[in-house]
Amino acid sequence: MASNEPASVRAFREWFSANGGSIHEDAYFEREKSGMGVYAKKGISNGQTIVSCPISLAVTDQVARDYLVAVLSDPHQLLEKWSSRELICSYIVMHWVSQEVNPEENGSRPKPLHGPYLEILPPAPNLKTPLQFTDAEIDLLKGTNLHGAALDRIEERSKEWKRCLSLIRETSQKWADAFTWERYKTAATYLSSRAFPSSLLSSSPSLSDPNSTPVLLPGVDSLNHSRGQPVSWVVSNLSNAPTEERLAISLVSRADIHPNSEILNNYGLKSNAELILGYGFALPKNPEDTLVLKLGSSSVRHEITRSGDGIEEVCQELALVLKQQLAEESIEDWDLDLEVLDRFKEMMEVVSSKLYHAGARVEEPEGDVQADVRQMMLTYIAGQLDVSKVILQSLDERWQKALQVAEEQGVEVEF
Numbered sequence: 513m514a515s516n517e518p519a520s521v522r523a524f525r526e527w528f529s530a531n532g533g534s535i536h537e538d539a540y541f542e543r544e545k546s547g548m549g550v551y552a553k554k555g556i557s558n559g560q561t562i563v564s565c566p567i568s569l570a571v572t573d574q575v576a577r578d579y580l581v582a583v584l585s586d587p588h589q590l591l592e593k594w595s596s597r598e599l600i601c602s603y604i605v606m607h608w609v610s611q612e613v614n615p616e617e618n619g620s621r622p623k624p625l626h627g628p629y630l631e632i633l634p635p636a637p638n639l640k641t642p643l644q645f646t647d648a649e650i651d652l653l654k655g656t657n658l659h660g661a662a663l664d665r666i667e668e669r670s671k672e673w674k675r676c677l678s679l680i681r682e683t684s685q686k687w688a689d690a691f692t693w694e695r696y697k698t699a700a701t702y703l704s705s706r707a708f709p710s711s712l713l714s715s716s717p718s719l720s721d722p723n724s725t726p727v728l729l730p731g732v733d734s735l736n737h738s739r740g741q742p743v744s745w746v747v748s749n750l751s752n753a754p755t756e757e758r759l760a761i762s763l764v765s766r767a768d769i770h771p772n773s774e775i776l777n778n779y780g781l782k783s784n785a786e787l788i789l790g791y792g793f794a795l796p797k798n799p800e801d802t803l804v805l806k807l808g809s810s811s812v813r814h815e816i817t818r819s820g821d822g823i824e825e826v827c828q829e830l831a832l833v834l835k836q837q838l839a840e841e842s843i844e845d846w847d848l849d850l851e852v853l854d855r856f857k858e859m860m861e862v863v864s865s866k867l868y869h870a871g872a873r874v875e876e877p878e879g880d881v882q883a884d885v886r887q888m889m890l891t892y893i894a895g896q897l898d899v900s901k902v903i904l905q906s907l908d909e910r911w912q913k914a915l916q917v918a919e920e921q922g923v924e925v926e927f
């Protein structure tokens with residue numbers, strides 16, 4: 513219950529309410545493996561606000577830029593070129609840096625503002641995205657699409673960290689020494705696993721604004737995900753004043769919550785690849801799983817779903833490739849279909865075999881592999897294999913149809 517909450521949560525609650533935030537009186541935080549979970553002391557009825565965060569408490573790229581401009585020497589030109597992620601990650605890391613490095617070194621520089629919020633976030637060892645994977649864990653992904661995606665993610669973040677570090681070093685070598693890769697990875701994981709789109713924070717909120725940037729909303733981001741959980745994110749005016757600064761974003765439950773059950777959010781429909789890369793967890797039998805296929809040197813990326821959407825587009829691309837290879841030669845439609853299906857099947861046999869091998873390696877891993885990471889990978893690979901089975905089954909059905917068409921045209925196809 514609230515009185516048994518960890519000291520960090522009590523300090524967060526104090527900071528949050530002193531700055532205009534509010535948390536439902538029957539909601540309490542409990543420490544768990546992934547960080548915190550939020551639970552209901554008593555039943556909470558449909559339509560009630562669970563948590564409300566004023567926009568003035570949000571961690572935006574503007575808040576981060578203002579702080580960095582104030583503390584770094586001559587930062588203007590460089591900071592202009594930083595992405596929202598670089599700004600926010602650096603701002604987060606500077607909380608730890610400025611706390612650790614001699615206060616005299618910091619002089620009269622302003623302090624970052626979100627300390628009590630960062631204190632309730634999961635510590636680095638509890639984070640499980642590929643940024644935290646050991647080499648052995650990354651290697652286990654070989655043969656899956658996630659292997660390349662994980663390596664790309666690590667490389668991109670590492671480049672960002674080096675760029676940010678070089679500017680920090682111009683101000684203070686001690687700061688630069690404390691501005692570590694480990695800390696930058698932690699900040700980047702906080703951002704990928706908790707950010708909301710900035711387009712939500714307007715008096716006319718939207719989820720599909722291409723200019724949207726990531727924003728952290730303390731408190732609102734404390735709820736775990738449940739697929740399909742009915743919730744609303746509501747933008748309201750705290751004081752009836754028509755200024756954006758007085759806006760707050762609230763999470764409202766759209767279902768009755770039973771006593772002692774977890775209060776959940778809904779992060780939207782995401783595949784396990786997306787959940788692992790950004791959040792560090794996977795959902796068993798996730799209906800949003802897709803298998804990504806690319807043909808040879810083609811740049812087209814096909815995402816095949818569990819219901820087989822996307823298979824037809826791969827067939828069409830293969831047919832185009834085959835027609836180009838045949839040049840002037842004429843070919844019956846059913847014959848082209850059979851060629852396409854043959855090639856597609858060959859490709860899927862390679863994909864499935866790689867996935868089976870990856871699954872077998874994950875079943876009996878070698879080296880430094882954590883049990884929960886191994887389980888997450890097994891869940892991901894099972895989903896990839898499910899989609900590849902859907903594809904193979906669809907190819908068999910298409911094959912039978914093409915044979916039937918050939919037969920109707922009086923052709924008996926021999927193998």
Ligand SMILES: C[S@@+](CC[C@H](N)C(=O)[O-])C[C@H]1O[C@@H](n2cnc3c(N)ncnc32)[C@H](O)[C@@H]1O
Binds near residue numbers: 736
């Ligand atoms: C926005 S935070 C949610 C609250 C979080 N548990 C905390 O400590 O603050 C997102 C993180 O919570 C965890 N999480 C959320 N939903 C989950 C779920 N359904 N299964 C496993 N972990 C989940 C993951 O570690 C994820 O990166």
